Amino acid sequence: MITKFKNYQELSKFAAGKIVQLVKNKPAAVLCLAGGDTPALTYDIVVEIAMAESVSFAAVTFIGLDEWVGIERAMPGSCYHFLQQKIFDPLHIQQHQVHFFDSGAHDLQKECDRINKSLENAGCLDLALVGIGLNGHIGFNEPGVDPLLKAHVVELDQLTTATGQKYFTTSTALALGITLGMAQILEARNVMLMASGKKKAAIIRKALQEPVSNAVPASLIASHANTLVLLDDEAAAEL
Numbered sequence: 001m002i003t004k005f006k007n008y009q010e011l012s013k014f015a016a017g018k019i020v021q022l023v024k025n026k027p028a029a030v031l032c033l034a035g036g037d038t039p040a041l042t043y044d045i046v047v048e049i050a051m052a053e054s055v056s057f058a059a060v061t062f063i064g065l066d067e068w069v070g071i072e073r074a075m076p077g078s079c080y081h082f083l084q085q086k087i088f089d090p091l092h093i094q095q096h097q098v099h100f101f102d103s104g105a106h107d108l109q110k111e112c113d114r115i116n117k118s119l120e121n122a123g124c125l126d127l128a129l130v131g132i133g134l135n136g137h138i139g140f141n142e143p144g145v146d147p148l149l150k151a152h153v154v155e156l157d158q159l160t161t162a163t164g165q166k167y168f169t170t171s172t173a174l175a176l177g178i179t180l181g182m183a184q185i186l187e188a189r190n191v192m193l194m195a196s197g198k199k200k201a202a203i204i205r206k207a208l209q210e211p212v213s214n215a216v217p218a219s220l221i222a223s224h225a226n227t228l229v230l231l232d233d234e235a236a237a238e239l
């Protein structure tokens with residue numbers, strides 16, 4: 001289902017409301033939250049509502065979506081650091097609640113196995129909140145990805161490494177990513193795919209209106225029965 005909002009603020013309010021409602025209904029929910037610019041305001045609003053309404057996130061499990069390989073967790077620009085600032089610290093999330101890729105690990109395949117196991121132990125994602133890359137990627141599932149993959153290490157698309165510079169204050173070498181696979185995201189009970197701004201309009205049109213294909217991984221998500229596609233007017237401009 002596609003829902004349009006007049007602007008980023010309205011889109012973010014809606015997404016935040018959904019997350020908080022899910023945790024109210026199911027305090028032990030399993031959440032997978034994207035990094036990136038798009039959900040930043042959503043997370044601020046989640047924190048605001050959770051504080052105002054005393055909604056506890058103490059039983060929630062967080063499964064990491066993706067990380068830049070070689071970027072330490074503590075480094076601004078890492079997906080972990082972003083979520084720590086936006087969600088984990090403000091909501092007093094304990095370390096045992098968070099299962100996140102350690103992309104500095106010596107054996108990245110072991111990291112994938114560890115996160116696959118954490119997700120298996122948690123059962124199933126209750127919600128995956130994802131953004132969309134300019135190339136249609138979801139997490140770091142880049143164009144051409146095998147949709148049956150679980151967590152894996154991936155050579156990042158050039159557009160991803162170029163666009164990724166926006167998260168870092170100095171030019172940063174980005175080449176590989178580590179990510180949950182499409183199979184795991186597609187198994188989530190609910191997926192929210194968010195897009196905001198003019199620059200996302202063309203890829204949103206491809207994802208929603210061209211034949212479903214792993215050439216645009218977001219099209220696999222968008223066609224999934226349990227997916228809510230949330231767009232602001234600018235992102236929806238080419239539909």
Ligand code: F6R
Pocket residue numbers: 033034035036037038039065066079130131132133134137138139140
């Ligand atoms: C980040 C992630 C990426 C982003 C996507 C959009 O954890 O999974 O797939 O969601 O690249 O990024 P923004 O929101 O910065 O446009």
